[in-house]
Each structure stands twice: as C-alpha cells, then as structure tokens.
Amino acid sequence: MRLARSLLRNIAVMAALAVLAATLILDVVGAGSAGRWLATAFVAAFIVWTLVGMVRDVLRGHVGLDILAVVAMVATIAVGEYVASLIVVLMLAGGQLLEDFAAGRATSDLQALLDRSPRIAHVRDTAGGVRDADVDDVAVGEVLVVRPAEIVPLDGVLLTESASFDESSLTGESMPVSHTVGDEVLSGAINGSTAVEVRVSRLAGDSQYQQIVSLVREAQSSRAPVVRLADRFAIPFTAISLVLAGAAWAISGDSARFAEVLVLATPCPLLIAAPVAFLSGLSRTARAGVILKGGAVLEQLARVRSAAFDKTGTLTRGRPVLVDIRPSVGTTHDDLLLLAAAAEQYSSHVLAGSILQAGRALGRPLPAASEAGEVATNGVTALIEGRTVAVGKPAFIASLTGAEVTTPLMSGQAAAYVAIDNTYAGALVLADDPRPESAAVIAWLRDHDVERIALLTGDARATADSIAAAVGIDEIHAELLPPDKVALAAELQPRPTMMVGDGVNDAPVLAAADIGIAMGARGATAAGDAAHAVVLVDSLSRIIDAIAISRHTLRVAFTAIWIGISLSIALMLVAMTGAIPAVVGALTQEVVDVVTILSALRALGGRRIGIPDETSAGERLDEVERR
Template sequence: MPVDDVVVGDVLLVRPAEIVPVDGILLTENGTFDESSLTGESMPVTRTQGEEVLSGAINGSRAIRIRALRTGADSQYQQIVALVHSAESSHAPIVRLADRFAIPFTAVALVLAGTAWAISGDSTRFAEVLVLATPCPLLIAAPVAFLGGLSRAAKSGVIMKSGAVVEQIARVRSAAFDKTGTLTQGRPELVDVRPAAGFDAEEILQLAASAEQYSSHVLADGIRRAAAARGLVLHAAEEASETATNGVSATIGGRTVVVGKPAYVASLAPDTVRATLGVGEAAAYMAVDGGFAGILVLADAARPEAAAVVSWLRVHEVERVVMLTGDVHSTAESVGTQIGIDEVHAELLPPEKVRLASELQPRPVLMVGDGVNDAPVLAAADIGIAMGAKGATAAGDAADVVILVDSLAKVVDAIAIGRHTLRVALTAIWIGIGLSVGLMIVAMTGVIPAVVGALVQELVDLATILYALRALSGPPSGLRPDAVSHTAPNPSSTGSAQPPGSASAATGIP
C-alpha cells in the first residue's frame, strides 16, 4: 500500500532487507536494523519488542511487524527531507563571477567614449570607442571556462551541478566530513582472527566463511570477502540454517559449524571465551562440533585514502577540518586520530549537524557525506558533496556535487579542478578587459575606424575564448594515487592483522 495511506496504529509487515516505511513500535520479539544512513552508527543495531524503529532504517534478515507510531509525513525520513528544504531556502544567492565585472567595465567604457567625444567634438568618436568595448570576455569566455571545468570534473567521476558550484568550491576554507561511509568504508572489514587452541587462523576463517554463505548479515559479508581476498575455497554445506539476529549454523564436511553472537555460540559451546575488543570493533564468535573455535574481529576501518585527503586539504589553504557524525564518541575519536582530524563532533542528529555547519568558520564551508541523515547538512553547507557511488538518493539530491566513484580522493580532485577553472576564468576575463580598454584608449585618438574596430574586437573575443578552453585540461591535484595503500588486512599465522587506513598508511602528499 502507498506509505501515505498508513495511519497511526496500523500493523505493518516489513520483509527482510526492506526499508522501514514509517516510525513504529516493534511488535516482533527482536530485529536487527542498519541505521547507518540515519544515525551514522556503522554497525547493525538490535531492537527488542516495544522499542521504536525509525523510518529509513533497513531491516535485517528477519521479517518483522511494527505498529505505526507516526504517519509517513511525520516520520523521521520525512522530517529529514523537510529539513533539507529548509536548509536550501536559507542559502544566500551566489553572485556570478561575470556580474562583478559587468558594471565597472560598462562604466569605464562609457567614460572613455564620452571623454573622446568631448575632446574631439565628433560624435562618431563615441561609437568608435564603444565598438571596441566587447562584453564577450564576460558573456562567453567565463561561461566557457566554467563549462570546461564541469566537463573535466565529469570525466573524473565528479558531477558539479552548476558553474556557481565550481566558483564556490575553488574558494573553500573549511571542510566537514561525515564518518560512516565517507571517512570509513561503510562496511565492516576483517581485522583480526583469534583462533582457539587446536585451530589455526586460516582454518577457522575458511569454515566461518563457508557457513556465512547462508547468512545475509553485514558481518557475514565481511567474513566472506576476507576469505575470498585470501584465496580460500569455500565449501558447500550439507545443511544450513540461520537464527535471526543470533547467527548461522551449518554442517560442513561432517562438522557442525556455528558463527554468531557470543551468547548464542556459548549456549552451544560452554567453553566460549569473551573477547576484549577495541573501539569500533565487532566480533563474530565461532564453535565447531560443540567446542569453542575462535573469534573473528571486524571493524569499519578508515578509507585508505582518508588520511592523505585530510593532509592535502590542510596543505592547500583549507584552514579547518572537522568530523560531524551520528556515531558514538569513542569510535569517532578513534577514526579521527587515524586520519588526522582532531576536531570531532559525535552523536549528532541531523538538526545538530546543520547548526554546527552553519556556525563553522571560516567560510565557504564544504560538507562531505553519503547517508540520508547527511542530506540536510549537505543542503545547508556552502558546498555539499555526496558520495553517490552506493546510492543515497536524498543526499545526492541535496548536494551541489556528487562523486560517482567510491573514493574520497575525488574530493581533492573536485577542489583542484574548481581552483584551476576559476583561475582560467579570471585570467580570460582580465585578458579580455585589458585588451578592450587598451584598444579603446587607442580608439580615442581616432586611428581605429568603427568598421576596423568591429573586426578587432572579434579577435579579442577569439583570444579570450581560446584561453578559457584551457579549463578542459589542467595540472593534477597532487594527491598521488600510487602512494595510497589499498591492501586488505591479512591475518598472519598468529591471527593478527593490521586494519586498513591505519596510522602507518602513506599520506601521499607531494
């Protein structure tokens, strides 16, 4: 049924992997939800019967029932959309680059033409001077430069929505970043394998990944990817079942393998030992044939290029870099320390992000995010950049720039292209104005007839337009892609691993 037809009190069935349509009270015993796009919490959260579930959250692997607490128009997702519209309407209009030169240039041209007429007493002198007052550097050359910049950005996977955005991003002085899915990968990666006595790291990873083939849980996906990266062959199960929110059980090669939450695994393997986890880490426990087999530790690690991007911004005149996230303080601080952001604001709701972005100085302020919860602050910032490779329609609609490639390094490319384009546009304008004013001064003497002047001003137009086309190409950003490590974490024989994006990653700064 259409979401607008839902009324308070309706009982709704939400199938596995579906988006929760309205805010509601959970009627099912429990359920797991991905709320990362709403709150910034990187790991799935478990809700129990009677707790509130927010619209926009993605249901896990179990069908659940909720009782509608609010209508679609009043639910969390629609409140975020309303906040986006409010933020967009509060934007000050951007004065176009060419408009800043138009009135002074016109005034100078009229003064020169009037002076020539007054001195010579010949009214045709007025026309001879004005013929050379070509407006094409403003009307054509600057837009050509901006279109060239937009084209160059699009070829590199960055969509800028207007020439005004190019001008704004070139002048950025503060940058704010969301955490989950922006500074981090947005999907948990295996960072450590801790086998129990009698097992080795490769063996339990292979068994766990084989069992997790039959699970849709986000941690299961991370375990499978880690096994594939190490070239481990996954075995088919003779029998497999998943207990929603708890874990998966499979019979593989005659052995019973269980992977899941500690309480669930401990109920089947009493010798299970709880792990000590670091900030932002989650663990999948494992039992084989009723005995504790080990622990797989996962974390949503920082992007390998994140530290290099932050360092590049600081070197290139961005005076302030901050993190605005809905995730918990400890996890946010840990990621900030890894990548070099020392100003971290955590556990924020969308209105709080908007307020902090509006108060951020110096300006213009750039905001980078990817989730639904980032849409309002992307709209409120002077320049909003959405990481659009994984969807996030609301964020992409609200942003001024959409990055189509799943790489934070494209933020650097966008700024570098914007700055080069603005330099080319300004130079083209000054070339045109300089040539025009010089020729007008010569024309005041009467040596350039009107017909000749008309032809000469066409040459001035051509020169400025050809120069403006330099925006189609330009110097690289300076962020060396070969200096950014993309190596996946690899458990050693002792079961240890270094998370990607750790402090030892190269910065890639020239």
C-alpha cells in the same frame, strides 16, 4: 529550446552576412544610398531584437551586458558608419554561435554521458524468449540479456558464471573489470565479448547510470555563478566604456569618435568567456569522477575554507567486518549474533549488512519479526519469537536497560550493542578501517588553505577518536543526531564549508552545507539527491581533483575576463586619438573576442586525470596543476 535558439543565431549570422555583402555591392555600383537604408533597417531590427532579450534578462535580475553593443550600433548608424554597425551585429550574433561551439567543446564529457544513456532493455520472457522494453518499464527481479559491447541498462546481479565489463564511465578505471555470478553489475558498464544475463535489482530511476544522467542534466542547466561573475564586472565596465567614448567625443568635438571608441568595448569576455570556462571545469570534474550540480558549486568549491567529514563510508571504507562477539553472562555467542542479525534485517545502517551477513553464515534460518522499527540514527528494535531485541548505539541500549554499556575497542573498530527484553545481552565488534587515501586527503586540505577540518559522526566517541587519530583530524564531534550535524555544519567558520558524507542519515547535513559532497559510488540515493556534488568513484581522493580543478577554473575565468577587459580598454584609449577607424575597430574587437574565448578554454585542461588513488595527495595536485 536549445536547437531553436541555435537556429535563430544561425539565421541572424547569415542574414547579417547577406546584408553586409549587399550593402558593399550597392556601394560599389553607385547605389550607396540604398545600401545605407538596407543596413539601417536591418541593424534597427536587430537592435529591437537585442533589446527584447535584454529586458527579459533584467526581469530575471541579470544585468544586460548587450547595452554596450546596442549603444555602439546606434552610434555607428547615427554617424554614418553603417558598415561598422553591421560588423557589430556580426560580433553579437557570431559571438553567440561561438559560445555554442565553445560550450559544446567544454561540455563534451558531460554530453557523452547523456548520449550513452541506455533506453532499451532486452528482457527474458517466461517462454524463454527475449523482448525489447523501455528501461522505465522493467521491474525489479526481471532478467535482462546484455549482448556483447552493449551498455548495461539497469543495476542488477550477474547470473552468468563470469563476465568482463568496461566500467570507465562509472569509476574511471581504464581496464576491464571481471565479475562472477552473484556480483553486482552497475548500469552504464559496457559488456565484454560474450552475452550475459543480469537480474534487475533497482528500477531505472534508482539505477547508478540514470542517477548520473540526472546529475549531469542538473549540472548543464545551472549557470548561476556565470551570471554573478558577469554582473560583478558589467556595470563598471559599461560605465568606463561610456566615459571614455564620451570623453573622446568631448575632446575631439567629433561625434564619430564616440562610435570609434565604443565599437571596441566588447562584452564577450563576460558574456562568453566566463561561461565557457565554467562549463569546461564541470566537464573536467566529470572526467575525474565527480559530478558538480552546476557552476555555483564549482565556484564555492574553489573557495572552500572549512571541511567536515562523516566517518563510516567516507573516511572509512564503509564495509565493516564482524571481528568479535562479546556476549554477556547468560547469552551464547550464536544466540547473540542470530537475534541481532534477525533484528538488523529491518535496519538501513551500514553496520547492519555486516551483522546480517555474519548471522546468515551460521547456517541457521533467521527468525522473522512480528514487529520491527528503526529508531533513526540510534538503532533498531524488533519483536522476535516473543522477545524484544534492540541493536544500536551504547546510549540507546543504556536507555533501554538502565545500565551503562560499553566494551573496549581498538583503532578502527566499532560496536553494535544488543539488549534482549531490556537487558544488556552483549556487543558485536566490527572493524571498518580508514580508506588508504584518507590521511593524504586530510593533509592536502590542511596544506592548501582549508583552515578548519572536523569529524561529524553519529558513532561512539571511542570509535570516532580512533579513526580521527588515524587520518589526522583533531576536531571530533561524536554521537550526533542529524539535527546536531546540521547545526554544527552551520556554525563552522570560516566559510564556505564543505561537508562530505555517505548514506541516508547524511542527507540533511549535505543539503544544509555550503557544499555537500556525497560518496555515491555505491548508490546512496538520498544523500546524492541532497548533495551539491556526487563522487562517482569509490575514492575520497577524487575530492582533491575536484577542488584543484575548481580553483584552476576560477583562475582561468577571471584571467579571461581581465584579458578581454584590459585589451578593450587599451584599444579604446588608442581609439580616443582617432587612430582606429570604426570599421577597423569593430574587426579588431572580433580578434579580442577570439583571444578571450581561447583563453577560457584552457579550463578544459588537456588529458584525463587518471592518477592512481594510491598516489600521494601532493603528487595528485602537482599533476592537476600541470594540466
């Protein structure tokens, strides 16, 4: 579709140039009448083509900005300024080509991600040979051979003893990253100088790079805020242009003056400059490691006034470590951990992996459950060797045991409480420290017009309080179920509200927020699908980059629009005196278009934002704004 549209625009430009050249030649050789008829017929056909497109836009609910150009073409033909009318045709057709070029420049980083998407995998067969297969046909558990300098096509576990990968397209890390056997290798990473083998752990649709590609396609297809920006200015600008042109005609009594004024009423700042600025901003946020799902998200992010954060995996690292086992009377340390780990095999909670890892470290086989089920956001229950084991929040365990359960926690610690046969059996204490950049991110938001910041978490109050105090959040809502989070996010004022979270349980609130941002570096698929933006790098500080870039982009878009409109109105006022002939005015308008579009490209903003994550929030903002 895009290729066909670009081809039609090329044909329109070439046809306009050919007709213009033929008209001028006919005029020189004394066949001006034939030239006028040729120009009139061509411009009339172009007007019909433009009107059809305008009707389609109106039916979609968009204001037809091309009305000014159509009126200018009709007016110039009517007063005999057929050369000027051809230049207006060139302006419209050439402007659309210029938009394609500028959009291509603006989305170069997004397109690069799409172009690098691997489609073929080298699969090790049962005979020890290697066959090529489409990535969509590769199953979990199959072994891939990744040759030197090739892109890893699917997420997997490294089978080779050691290897080095370029992960810059995934994490922004410019230096090669070394991995050893057993490490996770993400699709999209580029292999180093030796061939390696990787066992597939996720299907193509669930692999990291394919998720990024899906996000990029969604971002490229969304242009809603661009249309809204144009619509805000379209009607008043059209009305002012027509009033000025009509006044010039009425004052001078010369109908040609109407055309001379109107050819300077360029719609390009609205039709082209704003889209180019937004596409540039989307491309730049992608370079910073954040994929925004379209320009609408970028515009909302630039205006954010309230922010809410999940705790685990968002403000904290999301990799808790078991630091203490506290059994109740009658239960041993090993039995408590072993049974809890056996039950946590059936849980998707972030603490489950840490408990499971610690349980396996005992060196004893984990017993299987004959029955198991997860109680959403509360915990897990399992029937293990005839005993009912429950692991979860204190309120959940208290509801099963009928007794109050609690254990003292230090800052940054969380606890998983255990009941065996409806009797309290003890607690497992885990530590999940705040991310080193969390406090700086919260401070930056508070210093830069984000008026309200809250912590929304399903974890226990004591844990929430300690993390909130460490990162500088005063408003705390703990022990929440997903519907509670959704309701609180909906009530946050002032708007727009940004919600940042990680994991499946955050998907509803991310979808419900004005701007839902998922920490997707470790593959939180459900949260990423529900969110409006996904952070591809495991760092909260990239959200600062995304907000700063969004604000810069919005400023550039409005500046480009006002530059174009101001220049057009100033030139129209001059043209009302008769000082600018129609042909000169049409050519001058092209200069205004180029100036406006070059101004919009400033949103692309220069060098990559490769600021180390340990840099302070203020230094990161200064760097972003300098660009």
